[in-house]
Amino acid sequence: MIFKQYYLGCLSHASYYIGSGEEAAVIDPQRDVQQYLDEAEANGQRIKYVIETHSHADFVSGHLELAKKTGAQIIFGQRANTKFPALKVKDGDTLKVGNVELRFLETPGHTPEGITILAKDLDDPSAPLKMFTGDTLFIGDVGRPDLVGSKGFTAEEMAGMLYDSLYGKILPLPDETEVYPAHGAGSLCGKSLSKDKWSTLGEQKRTNYALRPMSKEEFIKIVSADQPEVPAYFPISASQNLEGAPELDNLPQPERLDSTAIQNFDGVVLDVRSSDKYGAGHIPNSINIGLGGQFASWAGTMIPVGTPVAIVAETKEQVDEAFMRLARVGIETVRGYLLIGDYNGQLKTIRQVTVDEAAKEINPDVQFVDVRRPAEYANAHAAGTVNIPLDRLPREFDSLNPEKPTYVICEGGYRSTLGTSILENAGFRHIINVTGGTKKWLENGLPSEVSATSCTAA
Known part of the structure; x- marks a missing residue:
């Protein structure tokens, strides 16, 4: 065999x-x-x-x-x-x-x-x-x-x-x-x-x-x-x-867009670069789901099937990879793409801090959001965090104050970056991504809490 x-x-x-x-x-x-x-x-x-x-x-x-x-x-x-x-x-x-x-x-x-x-x-x-x-x-x-x-x-x-x-x-x-x-x-x-x-x-x-x-x-x-x-x-x-999916070769290919077209794109602008590069400079109103993690699963979770999508990437190879991986979860509406080096408009940034830096800055006047799933959060989390799972964040961010500095953390830094991009698009003014995530927070012995005992299946 x-x-x-x-x-x-x-x-x-x-x-x-x-x-x-x-x-x-x-x-x-x-x-x-x-x-x-x-x-x-x-x-x-x-x-x-x-x-x-x-x-x-x-x-x-x-x-x-x-x-x-x-x-x-x-x-x-x-x-x-x-x-x-x-x-x-x-x-x-x-x-x-x-x-x-x-x-x-x-x-x-x-x-x-x-x-x-x-x-x-x-x-x-x-x-x-x-x-x-x-x-x-x-x-x-x-x-x-x-x-x-x-x-x-x-x-x-x-x-x-x-x-x-x-x-x-x-x-x-x-x-x-x-x-x-x-x-x-x-x-x-x-x-x-x-x-x-x-x-x-x-x-x-x-x-x-x-x-x-x-x-x-x-x-x-x-x-x-x-x-x-x-x-x-x-x-x-x-x-x-x-019903049976169409052959991949038969899906319409995205066209190359210029800066004006990406700024006026009617749909989701999806930046597939790494979190650090997205934080250092990204197109306004874009969201970040990096190719380095569970890209397809989170794209399928956060982008409604049928929504027009424009991809922002560093290379055409990244565009092609993103196109394929989106198709794996039924997103077949990628209309265009732009390579970030060709963009000549204004960029936005999101501050990146280590867990040690975050621990020094957290105080009663800021918000600290953990976007992991409830079971992950219950097992152990950074002290002072509030849990809003990433898939619920677009519906529940109104429980937060958009005027307060808002720190976002997940397990390792992948989901939190997507969370920061969601909050930025919702009008939050001061957003900080905690790199290294809860895993690094716990490894460094920083203040943590457990909100429930682990169930047998956890």
Whole structure:
């Protein structure tokens, strides 16, 4: 068996290639599919199947384009309401890829149509099964039961289905079974995913809070609680994945803009440079989501799908990368771009301070805002901060005084920069970004607080 995991850090997304003999299958592909085509060509294999474990909500998949370019058959669970031809599989169905047997389990819970795939290498019967769990079972967590893919069911009903899938179908498998999920740490498809990209079922039985022995009622309560807010783009991506996304090559390309055009742009001006460069000088009314972090996820969270976007970058290569990564979350309305070196208008700045400098400057006359998620904030935060999660900041900044100096902090400095740009656009006059974030604040032993004890899943 030829096996490869592709991990896309900005979406915390894992996809997989399985090859045997002259055939191959791709599981949960990302939108840009060239890497799978290259892998198949290098191995002298033909992609026979493109398999989706469920209708993904957090990214737009490339299954339709990959199938068109290879002639592969698209596979979904039998409950998936696809708008394109697909083979729908049910419990116990099997397919072969060369000398690899793929057996399917219906595992609803995260979504009604969710499936899990068991891959057995017939050339090596003693090898452990490889289990592709999609968003049913993560490393350290399980799929959240409250997303749009579960429309028509309550979170509690879906959590009950998830319990039956896990405890009735997955946990009875051998402990040495290898677990390969569709996401890792940072994904909003769960609440406490591990940074590990794979594990064994035995290890998960020992360490995963949701797999310890418990009643169905207790599981439903634990899994349904404390889930992060659902980004607005999730339902749109889930719908697009069932309808089929257009090929990337067919998306309209952005045009190069001049300074006047960017100043008068009717939409979101998105600066994709690093936080320090954005702070040192940026176009007024732009927002900063740097390419160096979870760019696509935060862009999808903060920019409504369908909004015209203009990209500000240092190089055309950065523009092209941003265009691709935006398309991965369904933002297909990039109308133009400007290279910052070509801009001849007035620039704005945002002061950057270290955590030690911030600690000396914080006093009752300033505001100190932590834009991390509530669970992160509860575990430990800088003393004197108020928590307004980044995804809620555009709706809740009116709880702050725009005339007061406002310091913004996150975990490491990435989200806080986006927070400062939101506040600047809202008319706040004195904004300061705290570089290094809460992580550095705690490392330096600066005054901190804990507002709640960590739950089992934290």
